[in-house]
Amino acid sequence: MKILDAEFVKGFIRMANDGWEQGWHERNGGNLTYRIKADEVDAVKENFTFDRPWTPIGTSVPFLAGEYFMTTGSGKYFRNVILDAEANTGIVEIDEKGENFRIVWGLLNGARPTSELPSHLMNHEVKKQVSGGKHRVIYHAHPANTIALTFVLPLDDVTFTREIWEMATECPVVFPDGIGVVPWMVPGGRDIAVATSELMKQYDVAIWAHHGMFCSGEDFDLTFGLMHTVEKAAEILVKVRSMAPAKRQTILPDDFRDLARDFGLTLPEKFLK
Ligand code: 2HA
Ligand code: ZN
Secondary structure, eight states: OOGGGSHHHHHHHHHHHHHHHHTOOOTTOOEEEEEOOHHHHHHHGGGOOOOSOOEEOSSOOGGGTTOEEEEEBTTOOHHHHTTOHHHHEEEEEEOTTSSEEEEEEEOTTTOOBOTTHHHHHHHHHHHHHHTTTOOOEEEEEOOHHHHHHTTTSOSOHHHHHHHHHHTOTHHHHHOTTOEEEEOSOOTTSHHHHHHHHHHHTTOSEEEETTTEEEEEESSHHHHHHHHHHHHHHHHHHHHHHHHOSSOSSOOOHHHHHHHHHHHTOOOOGGGOO
């Protein structure tokens, strides 16, 4: 099968373009990776070449040994993915130790995988384990309202989760585990990757202060929808805070407990104080 005919490739390209259209990917901002299923690899493997060099990941992800990932390219623009996926995205193979990768398709003309590959792969490694192999998508974007909140809210998981949950009744249904917050750190390296993957043990959403958001999910719809839901709630919170110094009424802890009971959710009490 031609690469561009594969459903996972079409889904990846559509998600990249949807993120661009949301305004979450100025210039080369953001990155997307997908852990490809074995049968999907088999269906397109005839297009792969294995002559490009192995390169250190910069961290160790032994639980991802032998996996294949589709990834956006470093310095590449999301708005161009739909025009030329082979130049702006690619597929990488992880070696049997989980320490090196090599490009097997795409990323033409010497392009590299996303600069956030260490964060993506460490998140994938955690999520593959805690989800029993179900999570396959890691998405990083720069949505403006979420970033704006990192300048005015205290940078802790409880405050962010509760403030965002209160802005839309669907929020605790969509991310009942809450949101983690990483303080400002230098992007692209191992330290921020470790901090983010530590949060991904508990959460599907991690906010990077003054930078953006990471979401993890089982497929493109769920992961894009998660980012969209958090950012929509953040937009409402920005509007509320712009209109008045305090909320006149809101969803209260017992309301969340009622919601949890009727929707069969477990909402951690630490967010309901
Ligand atoms: O430019 O978003 O965090 C890609 C990024 C780095
Ligand atoms: Zn970024």
